[in-house]
Structure formats: structure tokens, C-alpha cells
Amino acid sequence: MPPVRNCGFPLSKKTQFVTVRGITVDKPAAQSGWVIGDGLSGIIGRMSTLKLAFVLMILLALTACSSGGPASFPAVFGSPTPQPPTATPAPPTETPVPMAITVNADGISVDELDAELGRYKAAQTALGNTVSDEQALQAVRDDLIAQLLLMQGTVESGFVIDDAALQQRLDALSSEIGGADKLTAWQQAHGYTEAGFRSALKRAAASAWMRDKIMSTVPSTVEQVHVRQILLYNEDVAKKYYDQLQAGADFDELAAQVDTVTRGDIGWFPRGYLTEKSVEDAAFSLEVGAYSAVVSSEVGFHILKLMERQPDRALSPDALMALQNQALNDWLTNRRQQSSIVPAP
Secondary structure, eight states: OBBBOOGGGSSSSSOOOOOOOOOOOOOOOTSSSSSOOOOOOOOOOOOOOOOOHHHHHHHHHHHHHHHTTOOOOGGOSSSSOOOOOOOOOOOOOOOOOOOOEEEEEEEEEHHHHHHHHHHHHHHHHHTTTTOOHHHHHHHHHHHHHHHHHOOOOOHHHHHOHHHHHHHHEEEEEEHHHHHHHHHHHHHHHOOEEEHHHHHHHHHHHHHHHHHHHHHHHOOOOEEEEEEEEEEEEEEHHHHHHHHHHHOOOOOHHHHHHHHHTTTTTOOOEEEESOOOHHHHHHHHOOTOOOOOOOOOOOOEEEEEEEEEEEEEEEEHHHHHHHEEEHHHHHHHHHHHHHEESSSSS
């Protein structure tokens, strides 16, 4: 849950990562690594046998070759009538795997989506959460679409996870969990085939690389303001406090009367950190020492005072994570708009 700041005003945006389940390897911006995405079964190619007629044709051709060439016919029979060449039957094509989601050139199979959905519902039940089928489907589908978009961004950036690198990751997981047998048992218990698990791990690793690349674009120091507020839940009351300020009342004393715990101190924050843009815009528009008119938001009615401003202040861990998450969400939103997604999100 996002932290709730002073005076009942929530400051940080809701953290929203690529939602994944399975084996947890890290938490974004806190640890390195990634979470294995919940894939299911990969596509296992099917081999088909040659038809008997085709085999016989090959055998006859080989026999002709071994006799030194075409047989001679007596002159009385004349030249043999040319026979049209026998067409070689085309090998049977594989039955296409039904797709539940396609994102540009990549897709998620119906089986994979169903298995993912089952794991998501089981996890929510274990947490004591109640979700409808529609909510569960939307959450899982959004997660898989985000993973595919990130994976495609990885390829465009030139990062490729080849079979050798993927095997190294599998070996590391196997060692961490206690051996190949235990990893196989875990896969089976969670509905993964071996091919499906490899596919999910590759997708997750690629997504993690792209996620970190996007988040790394957020600077560690930015312009920030230090703000104190008088927060009220009735507009008429808020206007009376504003009138007192206009008559010469001390802002800090009024703020302390309204909130005896924090004295209205919101603290430092950068642009893009508050949930209410109207409050953020008002705060950044003030000169140091000045206070605003009454600002309305979904939280209540605010009168803001700018205490300090720094053009290049280091972000707190909470603010850094919020801005990184926002950068990731903005990237995904932009990619969705540019991509062909079926079904449309």
C-alpha cells in the first residue's frame, strides 16, 4: 500500500509494477534480479511420418539408380511414353497453437493464460482476498501484456538472452532450490511444463532487464520543495482560515492548531510524487515564505505554505521508487498505444 503522508494527505503515487507470481527473486528498486513470470506450456513441435506411397517412391528411385540408369526397351515397342513426374507430398503442417493474447508478433497461448489465471486466483485465496473472475482475468492479462511489451523493448535495445544464458539461470535456480529434482517438482506443482517454464523464465529475465533500463533514466537528484499545509474538510471553514491569514494571522500557528501532531508539515517532495496534481502545481508555483489560496482536492481543502526550495536535492528512497514506477508506467502506456494488442486491453 502507498504510504499516507501527514495531515491525512497521501503523497506517494501507488506503486504498480509488472505483477508476477512464482519464485520471487527480487523487489523492484530494493533488490536486484526479477520474479519468474507465470508461464505455462511452450510449444512442442510434432514430428509426422512419411506416407507409405512416398516411401515406396523413394525406394523405387533408389532401385533405378542402382541398376545403372533407365532400362532399355526393344525397338518394336518404340520409345516409352513419357510419364508426368510424381508430385512429392508436402509434409503435414503443425496445428497452430490457439492464442489468448497477441502483442505485435508475440503471443500467450490459451493454455498458458488459463494456467496463469489459476495460479493468480489460488494466490489471492491464500492471501484472503476475494476477486471476481473478471478482475482476475484483467490483472493476469495486463501482467502478461506488460511482460511481452518489455521483452520486445529488450530485443529492440539489443539485449538477447541466448540458450546458454538461459541455462545458466536455470542452473542457478536449481542450485538455489536444492537440486534439479526439487526444481522439477516445483514446476509440476505449479502447473509448468519444462518448455513452459523456460519460456516464462526467459520472458521474465528479459522484462527485468528492460524494467531496470527504464528505471535507470530517473535521476537521483531533482528540484524539490518543502511544504507545510492547513488541511480542512469543509470549504467554508477553509475559507475562514484563509481570511485569518489575510488579516495577519501566523500560518505556522494555525497549521499547528489544525494538526497538533505534524503541525501541517508535509516534508520534501519532487514533481510527480503527489497524488493530487492541483496541490503539487500550487506548491511549486509559490515563492519561499508565501502561502496559497484554498486548493481543492479529493482529500479536502488545502492552504499551502512553501518553506524551502532546492533545485538539486537528493530523492528519498520512497520518492525515488515512486518516480521510477511512474517512469515504468509511462513507458508501458506509450508502448500500448503504439502496439497491436489482441484482445485490446
